[in-house]
Amino acid sequence: MAENLKEATLKIQNINNAMALFGNFDENIKLIEKEFNVSVLNRSDEVKVAGNNEAVDKAFKVISKLLEMLGRGEDINIQTVTYMIESVKEGKDEEISEIIGDSICVTAKGKHIKSKTAGQRKYVESMKKNDVVFGIGPAGTGKTYLAIAMAVAHLRSKKVSRIVLTRPAVEAGEKLGFLPGDLQEKINPYLKPLYDALYDILGAETFQKYMENGSIEVAPLAYMRGRTLDDSFIILDEAQNTTPEQMKMLLTRFGFGSRVVVTGDITQIDLGRDKVSGLKLVTGILKGIEGIDFVYLSDKDIVRHRLVMEIIRAYQKYDDAHKDKEE
Numbered sequence: 301m302a303e304n305l306k307e308a309t310l311k312i313q314n315i316n317n318a319m320a321l322f323g324n325f326d327e328n329i330k331l332i333e334k335e336f337n338v339s340v341l342n343r344s345d346e347v348k349v350a351g352n353n354e355a356v357d358k359a360f361k362v363i364s365k366l367l368e369m370l371g372r373g374e375d376i377n378i379q380t381v382t383y384m385i386e387s388v389k390e391g392k393d394e395e396i397s398e399i400i401g402d403s404i405c406v407t408a409k410g411k412h413i414k415s416k417t418a419g420q421r422k423y424v425e426s427m428k429k430n431d432v433v434f435g436i437g438p439a440g441t442g443k444t445y446l447a448i449a450m451a452v453a454h455l456r457s458k459k460v461s462r463i464v465l466t467r468p469a470v471e472a473g474e475k476l477g478f479l480p481g482d483l484q485e486k487i488n489p490y491l492k493p494l495y496d497a498l499y500d501i502l503g504a505e506t507f508q509k510y511m512e513n514g515s516i517e518v519a520p521l522a523y524m525r526g527r528t529l530d531d532s533f534i535i536l537d538e539a540q541n542t543t544p545e546q547m548k549m550l551l552t553r554f555g556f557g558s559r560v561v562v563t564g565d566i567t568q569i570d571l572g573r574d575k576v577s578g579l580k581l582v583t584g585i586l587k588g589i590e591g592i593d594f595v596y597l598s599d600k601d602i603v604r605h606r607l608v609m610e611i612i613r614a615y616q617k618y619d620d621a622h623k624d625k626e627e
Contacts, residue, residue: 306356310347310363317370318342321363328366328381332359335385358388374414379603383417386600392418404446405453408503413449419601420446427561430593432551432586434539435563436579437597443563444537448497450561451533455515460533460557462514465494467537468521468546491518494537521546530555539564539579541571547578567619 312318322329322342329340336359338351349359362384366376403412404424415421420442426433427450435443451463469490495518499507510516521542536542536550539562547562554560564579571577586592599613 304353305351306353307348307350308356308360309349310360310367312342312345312347312367314371315345317367318345318347320370320376321347321366323376323378323381327378328376331378331381332362332385335389336362361388380416383600387418404449405456405501407501408506413446413501415446416442416603417601419595419597420603423595423597424450426593426595427559430591431558432554432560432592433562434579434583434592434594435561435597436566436583436594437601438565438567438599440602441597442601442603443597444493444535445497447535447537447561447563448494449501451535452498452501454533454559455510460559461531462533463510463516464524464529464532464534465491465498465516465518465537466521466524466535466550467491467494468539468541490520494518494535521550524550524553527553528555529553529558531557532559534558534560536560536562537564540566540569540577542578543571544576544578544581547582551582567616 312321329342332338333340336351336355338349338355338359340359340363341348341350347363349356349363351359362381365384366381369376369380403414405413407413415424419437423433423435423443424446427447435447437443448463448465451460451465454460455463467490498516498518502510507516511518521536532554534550534554539547541564542550550562551560562579562582566577566580569577569580583594587594599616
């Protein structure tokens with residue numbers, strides 16, 4: 301058995317990169333050790349990986365790529381490490397080099413917003429090339445946040461004159477009539493995720509200025525009826541909760557110089573069993589039309605807490621088993 305053991309050593313030029321590689325309380329390295337059953341030691345300017353021959357090769361590859369990212373000035377966290385490990389385990393090494401794309405835009409705090417997975421990079425590239433893009437995938441994959449970042453980049457570079465963000469005010473377990481306040485106050489809870497993303501990217505002062513001068517509009521989908529939106533970057537969020545009529549209405553609103561990004565999760569439809577989701581229907585109707593692209597993100601593209609990925613996979617497994625029993 302001893303002949304199957306192996307050690308590999310990596311040189312680290314920057315002590316800060318070594319600290320970032322290991323993470324808070326060594327959480328990054330502990331995860332790599334657990335997933336590949338190896339030991340990783342940091343001694344002065346080098347990292348030593350020891351364990352089974354094949355496991356060391358895979359762990360070495362993950363650590364090398366993480367150091368490569370750090371050397372380019374990229375931030376890494378436990379989600380980045382998890383994604384790297386998944387890619388190497390599945391033999392999709394080519395995806396690792398595709399994780400990081402160019403900066404989409406810079407937040408008010410100076411943070412560069414970039415894709416963090418191969419799926420996200422494909423999504424970002426599609427938004428650059430196509431007039432209409434559908435980003436479809438589970439919660440936590442960055443569908444809405446990246447779309448808003450792209451919209452802000454277009455607004456700052458004057459490619460569009462305004463951003464229009466909308467989502468259907470569908471009742472997911474709550475009734476609007478029981479919420480306090482006037483109509484706008486009742487609707488605001490549905491729009492809050494969009495406000496949060498804009499606030500994070502633009503900062504309070506710029507966000508308020510853009511809202512006041514009409515450069516940014518956040519409104520329920522029903523408010524889009526009867527309008528033609530020229531020179532706009534339009535984002536329809538939570539599109540799985542649109543009816544086919546609402547989806548058609550939104551897609552026929554955009555005019556010259558405009559772009560549309562539609563985001564949604566077809567596994568989280570709140571319309572009720574007797575209604576058809578406009579997002580599910582449109583994937584068949586518009587497929588193959590030039591200038592329109594569908595990008596499908598998966599649980600591998602989740603950039604929230606690691607447990608979010610596990611939770612979604614567990615629910616998917618349960619749903620699949622439940623469907624088999626029904627059939």
